[in-house]
Amino acid sequence: MKSGTKSLRRWSWVHKWSSLVCTVFMLLLCVTGLPLIFHEEIDEFLHEQVAASAAPEGAPKANLDKAVAEALTRFPGQVPHFLIWDRDDPSALWVSIGKSLDADPSDNRLARVDAHTGAFLDAPDITKRFTYIMLKLHTDMFAGLGGKLFLGLMGILFCVAIVSGIVVYVPSVRKLRFGTYRGGRPRIVRWLDVHNLAGILLVVWTLVVGFTGVINTWADLVIKIWQFGQLAEMTAQYRDRPPPQRLSSLQSAVDVTSKAIPDMQPGFVAFPGTILTSKSHYGVFMRGSTPLTSRMLKPALIDAETGHLTDSRDLPWYVSTLLISQPLHFGDYGGMPLKIIWAILDIVTIVILVTGLFLWLKRHRSAATVSRFVRLNEASIGSRVSS
Amino acid sequence: MTSPGIQRRTRQTVSQILMIPAALAVLSAGGLIFALVEDGVWDALSWVTLSIPIALFVICIVRGRR
Numbered sequence: 001m002k003s004g005t006k007s008l009r010r011w012s013w014v015h016k017w018s019s020l021v022c023t024v025f026m027l028l029l030c031v032t033g034l035p036l037i038f039h040e041e042i043d044e045f046l047h048e049q050v051a052a053s054a055a056p057e058g059a060p061k062a063n064l065d066k067a068v069a070e071a072l073t074r075f076p077g078q079v080p081h082f083l084i085w086d087r088d089d090p091s092a093l094w095v096s097i098g099k100s101l102d103a104d105p106s107d108n109r110l111a112r113v114d115a116h117t118g119a120f121l122d123a124p125d126i127t128k129r130f131t132y133i134m135l136k137l138h139t140d141m142f143a144g145l146g147g148k149l150f151l152g153l154m155g156i157l158f159c160v161a162i163v164s165g166i167v168v169y170v171p172s173v174r175k176l177r178f179g180t181y182r183g184g185r186p187r188i189v190r191w192l193d194v195h196n197l198a199g200i201l202l203v204v205w206t207l208v209v210g211f212t213g214v215i216n217t218w219a220d221l222v223i224k225i226w227q228f229g230q231l232a233e234m235t236a237q238y239r240d241r242p243p244p245q246r247l248s249s250l251q252s253a254v255d256v257t258s259k260a261i262p263d264m265q266p267g268f269v270a271f272p273g274t275i276l277t278s279k280s281h282y283g284v285f286m287r288g289s290t291p292l293t294s295r296m297l298k299p300a301l302i303d304a305e306t307g308h309l310t311d312s313r314d315l316p317w318y319v320s321t322l323l324i325s326q327p328l329h330f331g332d333y334g335g336m337p338l339k340i341i342w343a344i345l346d347i348v349t350i351v352i353l354v355t356g357l358f359l360w361l362k363r364h365r366s367a368a369t370v371s372r373f374v375r376l377n378e379a380s381i382g383s384r385v386s387s
Numbered sequence: 388m389t390s391p392g393i394q395r396r397t398r399q400t401v402s403q404i405l406m407i408p409a410a411l412a413v414l415s416a417g418g419l420i421f422a423l424v425e426d427g428v429w430d431a432l433s434w435v436t437l438s439i440p441i442a443l444f445v446i447c448i449v450r451g452r453r
Binding site for chain 1: 398399401404405407408411412415416419422423424425426430433434437438440441443444446447448450451452453
């Protein structure tokens with residue numbers, strides 16, 4: 001056997017098994033991911049939302065302390081974790097509210113408040129929503145961190161399948177023109193052509209969406225590393241201090257930060273004691289205004305006792321990588337046309353997965369038939385020889 | 388042999404086979420990045436470049452069906 005043939009066999013083996021193991025999960029991810037591309041539109045269509053008051057551009061904004069207090073009146077005894085500015089809707093703010101400061105923020109309730117009047121708008125229970133169920137199936141299959149990391153592993157296998165797919169693509173089309181679809185040939189040839197064509201056309205998109213998905217599964221770990229790394233460094237002098245008795249003003253924390261970082265706007269605030277800041281600081285996370293820089297956050301830590309700025313640094317590369325992975329996975333950074341393109345590419349990916357599976361089933365079966373045929377022949381020859 | 392022009396008599400080299408896919412890969416990568424840069428024209432550029440693989444897929448299948 002030539003060494004080229006041998007290595008090709010090895011690559012085919014890699015392609016076959018990496019795909020086979022991940023295919024069912026990739027199908028789940030593609031199917032649940034499809035509605036998630038349009039989650040905002042679906043939620044808007046399926047669920048009533050209290051509209052914020054109409055305010056002219058540049059109208060004065062509500063005091064943030066009041067807005068948060070207003071949201072908390074609906075959740076007595078609970079505490080705010082985060083205040084979030086809606087990227088797409090400047091007329092509303094979100095307050096993420098938990099049972100206690102150390103409660104898991106993924107169980108938080110989200111309350112919407114009017115950005116101009118500070119009035120409470122609504123706090124729907126999203127856990128019964130179609131999009132929430134799709135999201136849970138897509139991110140962790142309702143199996144927590146373990147499920148998430150498992151899907152990440154499947155994503156790595158998917159990337160391996162794509163790369164090995166390129167290697168086995170080359171000899172498979174050696175005598176064919178690019179883009180050949182042999183419509184008149186048997187089904188298995190047509191499936192192979194569709195699989196080859198769609199696979200090679202979508203290489204970059206599937207790799208990018210696949211790998212950014214993998215990175216997203218590491219989000220919890222990335223945050224942990226940041227907590228014990230940069231965040232711990234920035235707040236080292238506060239380590240042994242008791243948490244503040246009374247919190248300084250949230251509004252002034254945001255104002256101080258905006259003055260210190262004038263070319264950016266607030267993205268969200270982490271309240272003292274939550275996972276994204278220290279127990280003694282407001283973490284005010286600023287963002288830029290272009291599609292790219294609006295995902296790149298810059299935290300400023302505001303002493304929640306004195307209201308002064310303690311420190312502000314750019315996030316380390318591993319957090320930035322996570323942040324930039326999000327739009328590239330979601331496809332939510334280029335308007336509705338990009339979402340539609342994302343959806344079509346997702347459907348074509350399903351076609352790749354299904355044709356790949358069919359090809360394996362068919363070949364597997366025909367290979368089994370051949371070996372049974374050989375075995376039968378051998379048996380009949382054997383019986384003839386012995387008789 | 389089905390129809391002339393589809394099957395090639397000579398085996399292509401690896402670089403011949405991968406030339407078009409490589410060009411498409413560069414285009415797709417550009418399409419993914421363009422929309423990140425700015426809104427407006429950059430978005431449109433991204434829509435166009437990312438639509439090319441989809442269009443090619445449809446064209447090749449339709450052309451091959453006959």
